[in-house]
Structures are given as structure tokens and as C-alpha cells.
Amino acid sequence: MGVTCLSCEIVSGRRGVTGGPLCETERFHAHQDVAYPVPGLVIVASKRHFKSFIEMDDGETQEFLPLIQKIRRAQSRVGIDAVYYFYNEDTKHHFNFWMVPRYPWMASFGKSVEAVRPALIHARDQMASEEEISFVAQTAARLRLILTNG
Template identity: 25%
Template sequence: MDNEQTSGCYGCRIIKGEKELPGGVIHDGKAAILAADPDVPVPGFLIITAKRHIRAFSDLTKEERIEIGSILYCAEKALKELHIVNEITLVQEERSEHFHIWLFPMYDWMIERFGTGIRYLRDISEYAKEHADKSTWKTVSDTAERIKTAFMDFYREEA
């Protein structure tokens, strides 16, 4: 797979800073960045995006896997210790042209309205987009800022 960043690739646009991220970048590592999802207005919905243009977890080097594992651990820990959510769903699909992992928070309203399980994530995402306003996006940004502070503390402990 071509490891050069491509301008048409959504993940590459995130890495290049061409896509506005609510609350900014939470963590900028050697192999990946962590940020709030730029399209779905759900507070605490985080995305880990590989810096290299690859598709699959198996395309990562050992060092990249270790770093991404630490990012995942610290991000989940921040979401839970800040009492943003008690449960998250991790998603990584190879259908995307650029490797990323979703940390999708499961709120009570989601479970009450849609049920539980990965099959509802698209419906939840569409609902969140349809019902978002400036206040919602402000909450997403503020939550990302809170996560960034906690994440940094946890990540330093990991190093």
C-alpha cells in the first residue's frame, strides 16, 4: 500500500491539518494523532488516525502498534475517569482507505433510543448530526479539551 499521504484521502486530510478538529488535536504522536471526530457531534467520540497512509492494523510496524496501543489505553482511561461515559465501542474497518480506530462512547440516550451493539452506530451518528447545533459542537470541543488534559497525564505515566 502506498504510504504517501494523498490529498483525496480523508485520513490524510486530518493528518495534514486540512480538516478542522473540534477542540484541536488531543495528542500528536510519531505514528498517530488522537482527536474528537470531526463529523459526528458526540462528546467523547474520539478517532485515532495513523500518520502513514495504510489500511490495516497488520500494516503497522511494531513501534506504531505499541504507540497506538498506548494512545488507545490512555484515551479510554480518560473517557472513563472523567466520567464522560462508562462504556465505549471500538471500531476499525479496513473498508476505509486510511487506518483509524473509533472510540465511540455509549450514552444512556443512545441505548434507550437505538439499543446496544455496533449495528446502531451509523443510526446514532446520523441522529447526532441531524440534531446538532452550535451548543452541541461547543460541548464536543469542551469535552475534547477536558480529555486532552487527562490524556496528557496518563500518557506521561505510560512513557
């Protein structure tokens, strides 16, 4: 039996994510990250298997930036003032674009890119109480409402 593709599992709905899917286009699926309970940490995953910007077809290219802008505007409306953007090309199959909010509590880990990994690990290991996960789900619901209704 082959290795299960996590992104395919999420995009298809076979694996749930905290707060459910945020929005979906013909070519992309946006959801709260499954590993790090940071409110508003959005993963934009391609539906098609590819790894890099240079592998995007014309339709993906045309959909991508407007979708990112729409999500970022929604993040702003829920009080997220700053975001780090990441993607890596050393994945197995899927293009995943990370939109990582910068919260005041992250300042203790430094500023800029070097602070992101320790902040995410801290969130995963120290911020997963029932109350904190509930807030992540509430933020996801607010984002979904904004993304759906404008």
C-alpha cells in the same frame, strides 16, 4: 488534481476538528470525529497510509495499544462509562480506529453494535446546535488536558 486524503489533512493541521487535536504520538494522531458531534468520540488515525492491523510496522504495533488505553482512561475520567471500538479495512488509505462512547440517549436505538450507526446519524442530523457543538469542544478540551497532564 488528486483526491485529498481527509486523514492527512487533519493530521497535518490543514483541516481543523472540533476541539482541536487531542494527542499525538510519532505514528498516530487522535482527534474528535469530524462528522458526528458525539462528545468524546475519538478517532485514532495513523500518520502513515495503511489500512489494517496486519500492515502495522513494529513501531506502530508498540505504540497503538498503550495509546488506546491512555485515551480510554481519559474518556473514563470525563464520565464516559462504555465505549464501542471499530475499525474498518475498506478505507482508501488510512487506518482509523474509532472509540465511540455509549451514552444513555443511545438506548433508544438499541443495544450493541446495531445501535451505533443510527445513533451516529441521529447525532449528526439532530445534535449539531451551537450549544451541543460547544459541549463537544469542551469535552475535547478536557480530554486533551487529561492526556497531556495525566
